[in-house]
Amino acid sequence: MSTPNHRWIPGEGIDTDALARLRAHFRRPKEAMGEAWFTSEERRMFDELLPGVANLSITELRPPLEEIISGTSSFGPQPEWTQWYHYLLAELLPRGHESDYESLFEYLASGFFVTYPGQIAEPYPGYRDDVFATMGRYLMGAERWSESQRLAGEILLRPGAHQDGRWAWTLLSREFSAAAFFCAKYLLPEEIGPWMKSMLTIDSAHWNAQVMQWLYGAHGMLIGDVVSPVGWKSSSWPNVTWAWHHVLRGDYKTSYLERNKAGRPFLPAENRAAILRAVAETVTIERYFSWLDAMKNHAELQDELLGIPSGFAEVYRIGTPD
Template sequence: MSFVWKPGTPLDEAALDRLKQHFPKPSEPPPEAWFMGNKQNYYTWVVDTDPTEVDYRTAETYLQDTGGGIKYFPDLEFAQQRWRYSFHYLLPYLVQHYDKYYLLEDLVTYFMLLYPEGIPDTYTEFRQDILDTLGSAIMRPHFWHNGDLSPFIREHDRTSWDAYSTVFFSPIVSSAMYFCLKYLKPDEIKTWCESIFEINGTHWHYHLLS
């Protein structure tokens, strides 16, 4: 099956629905990853709040904290299990609801931490569903304007911007491309490349070449 990027393409609703069906709301909340003292708190909003109703900063903080836990605390089996499952549950809601591009970057890199070896066949359509949602989210209409990257995505307004030490490229474009280079198959790389080279936007080319 060919995989292409086409600016202005909305997320695949059927894929989002399948992800939601396969990963229903967890019954137990995931723990925080980084804490000081004897008491470890839990992200109770994950189990008692609609994910589309939490504010952006809450979602961002959760992904950054537990994403660090995924990477740096591999031996915490109990926490790893909850973090991993909760990500699968939250993913279709967060990728659909939040149009902040840097939350998309968090989701993309979190997934790469979870699956460094490739996308497993968790269920039959899982790989394709991930490609059609997370792997294609950079093409959402909100991120494009007149065939080019939208002013929205060109704004470098992330408060932790200094973490990247550069303002010369958009981190999400880079992350999204590495995502595809990592998870696509060689025959899919060809059609994907053809599609990204057909995008004519000046700002897109700048980000592609920077």
């Protein structure tokens, strides 16, 4: 197995060998998984998963994924949900882009967050590396990039353009946010710096616009004002949410009714500090203005980003001496 590469490099998406290992270790369970509603007279079982998921649509796949997320976050892990989640993760990652407003990747990310509220346990040796080589590199797929540039209308946006032609660049891609928080949560502190530098040095105006939005919207969590995604307010702006973020916490030892009580932070303190340090070291005033200059060539960014660039610069004190 090659040395793990946790950097974001356009064109280096899901590693097929790592995906094959995931699929080899996580075979389809022989018994159906059930819903998270244990008190009903007849518990719903997802028998439609038993023949395999290749021909199931996102509409058919969403309910079992929702049950895994809601059930695990409310009642704790159950073997059937954990087994089925691992199988679905390995099978569905290449289909992560499929969406009917919320993408499969968002559901897979939230499923991972509830399955591994702390660091990643290893069901088999090398599992962590395989997860980062697949899920961790999801956004970097070659089909989404052309000479390090964003493909118009692809991946960085919620599905579909507005009817008036705007691409709504004030809306952060849900997939971007889920993928970024995945790395921010599970990378080791010493791995954060190289990953962040790789994110911050990709040469693409549209990508940099999304990076600024994510860092601006995530700032409250990075400085410790927000403990977990469940604490984000619906009015927060920029919005950095994704499917089922509203149940995600740093641990599930307290009940869902106590979800707003302080608990283990969603992001480790060392990782939060490493992200802030990487931004301070990499986003110099020169880089910040080069981003703005590049965005001037794209009317949609000029017209729609509004106060995001200035807000980002203010909270991260870009160009301000320590």
